[in-house]
Amino acid sequence: MEKIVGIDDIATYVPKIYLDAEEMANARGIPPGKLTKGLGIEKLSIPDAHEDAATMAAMAALKLMEKNDLQPKDVDFIHVATETGPDASKPISCYVQGMLEQIYGKGSFDHVGAPETKFACVGATYAMIDRLAYIASGWNRAPCAIVVATDIARYELNSSGEPTQGAAAIALLLKENPRLLVYEPKFTGFGTVDDRDFFRPVERKTAVVDGQYSIACYLRDMRIAVDAYKKNMINAGVLKSGQDSLVDKLGLASFHSPFPKMVQYAFADFLAHDWRNLPRWKTISRKIGPEPSREGMTDVEYYVSDDHKNFRRKFTKTEEFIKEYEEKIADSLTALRIIGNSYTASVWLGVASHLETRRDDLTGKRLGIGSYGSGSSAIVCSFIVQPEYKEVAKGIKLMKNLAERQRISMDVYEDLHEGRRQLNESVIPPKNEFALVNLGTQSHDHGYRYYRYIK
Numbered sequence: 287m288e289k290i291v292g293i294d295d296i297a298t299y300v301p302k303i304y305l306d307a308e309e310m311a312n313a314r315g316i317p318p319g320k321l322t323k324g325l326g327i328e329k330l331s332i333p334d335a336h337e338d339a340a341t342m343a344a345m346a347a348l349k350l351m352e353k354n355d356l357q358p359k360d361v362d363f364i365h366v367a368t369e370t371g372p373d374a375s376k377p378i379s380c381y382v383q384g385m386l387e388q389i390y391g392k393g394s395f396d397h398v399g400a401p402e403t404k405f406a407c408v409g410a411t412y413a414m415i416d417r418l419a420y421i422a423s424g425w426n427r428a429p430c431a432i433v434v435a436t437d438i439a440r441y442e443l444n445s446s447g448e449p450t451q452g453a454a455a456i457a458l459l460l461k462e463n464p465r466l467l468v469y470e471p472k473f474t475g476f477g478t479v480d481d482r483d484f485f486r487p488v489e490r491k492t493a494v495v496d497g498q499y500s501i502a503c504y505l506r507d508m509r510i511a512v513d514a515y516k517k518n519m520i521n522a523g524v525l526k527s528g529q530d531s532l533v534d535k536l537g538l539a540s541f542h543s544p545f546p547k548m549v550q551y552a553f554a555d556f557l558a559h560d561w562r563n564l565p566r567w568k569t570i571s572r573k574i575g576p577e578p579s580r581e582g583m584t585d586v587e588y589y590v591s592d593d594h595k596n597f598r599r600k601f602t603k604t605e606e607f608i609k610e611y612e613e614k615i616a617d618s619l620t621a622l623r624i625i626g627n628s629y630t631a632s633v634w635l636g637v638a639s640h641l642e643t644r645r646d647d648l649t650g651k652r653l654g655i656g657s658y659g660s661g662s663s664a665i666v667c668s669f670i671v672q673p674e675y676k677e678v679a680k681g682i683k684l685m686k687n688l689a690e691r692q693r694i695s696m697d698v699y700e701d702l703h704e705g706r707r708q709l710n711e712s713v714i715p716p717k718n719e720f721a722l723v724n725l726g727t728q729s730h731d732h733g734y735r736y737y738r739y740i741k
């Protein structure tokens with residue numbers, strides 16, 4: 287019989303400092319409303335001088351171990367996904383393993399597999415599918431796998447991407463018969479196109495991005511993946527072709543959020559695509575007019591066109607859109623509005639935000655995932671929320687951690703961004719956490735990263 291596998295628990299890590307979006311807007315001469323309303327960003331999570339993607343990942347993994355009372359022998363894999371790893375050769379997962387061994391004892395994790403997956407912001411979703419498939423196959427030697435998503439979103443100062451920066455990590459505990467979310471493997475859909483919307487050559491600390499074009503690539507790949515997901519559902523007899531709405535089958539959903547407004551764009555296009563041939567679309571067309579023609583246009587040309595954007599703006603103001611958005615999407619963004627982009631962690635932080643902030647009973651509801659990574663690939667998949675989720679979700683405490691952060695000024699932010707603070711010049715000195723304490727300078731360890739748990 288096929289094994290039931292999925293996500294048993296979630297632990298998050300966010301840096302303790304943040305920058306207020308309005309302060310950034312004022313400093314950059316942008317109307318604050320453009321960031322808070324136009325992009326949907328209120329606060330940007332900023333890593334301190336002693337932090338990097340590896341320390342954040344180790345903090346999330348340690349939290350997951352501790353709150354589930356796990357021992358190293360219970361863990362089969364520590365699998366980390368990141369696009370902002372500090373080394374082009376050594377995987378961040380091995381640094382994380384070493385940090386965890388500072389707590390659990392030298393050699394305590396030497397039995398684990400520890401790969402790193404990179405595919406921009408969709409990497410963690412690929413890693414999760416790999417690990418779940420492994421557990422479902424029965425090849426695992428220990429009951430649990432830990433997948434950690436960790437990233438620092440960083441763009442050039444004064445660039446259009448700068449206000450969308452952020453940083454966070456999230457660790458997922460994967461096993462059989464999970465308490466939170468059961469995966470529905472057969473429906474998963476992929477959409478992949480070799481593209482240049484966003485990338486970071488190895489010599490660069492900040493990403494190269496073609497902003498509006500990247501939005502269109504996100505929408506294009508998501509449409510391909512949604513079509514694949516829908517086809518799989520039809521083949522499984524869960525959806526009737528041409529009669530049923532896919533969105534009606536979802537109780538809630540989390541999309542990758544480079545900035546919260548992008549999720550609104552994606553959900554609007556998802557709904558329009560899903561409803562276009564259903565009777566309800568006639569009601570909407572009567573209110574806002576017909577969809578613009580896309581004849582002779584590629585997907586990307588259509589998505590960047592003013593006609594499409596104007597139509598989408600009108601659609602997002604209809605009561606039909608607002609009802610679905612409020613019911614299925616809005617709570618995923620509660621945390622993301624005050625974190626900023628965290629690349630591959632973002633879509634999973636949206637899940638944590640939903641589970642923690644929604645007050646209605648989610649038991650038995652289908653959670654849809656819309657994961658996108660530049661370069662480019664989208665994954666659309668789903669889970670069923672389990673009855674024990676309420677108890678487990680109480681321990682996530684992401685919102686509490688976000689509320690406890692300290693605000694920093696533009697000057698401090700710019701110093702951190704430009705690397706003008708030494709590792710020991712943190713805004714909040716590390717305590718009960720992993721810290722990057724040294725970078726090797728000798729011929730045998732030049733650039734090697736030394737981490738320590740600071741009590």
Ligand code: CAA
Nearest residue numbers: 317319320323324325407446447497498500501504544660
């Ligand atoms: N008050 C309220 N709203 C305002 C406003 C004001 N004063 N001024 C502008 N706005 C609104 C605009 O109307 C627009 O909203 P609508 O689309 O609903 O009309 C919104 O603010 C954004 O305005 P622009 O499109 O003009 O924004 P921009 O071009 O300056 O910047 C961006 C947007 C291109 C995404 C930029 O932030 C960027 O380059 N970001 C990095 C790349 C990125 O995030 N891409 C997303 C897809 S790729 C991906 O998802 C992977 C990843 O993580 C990077």
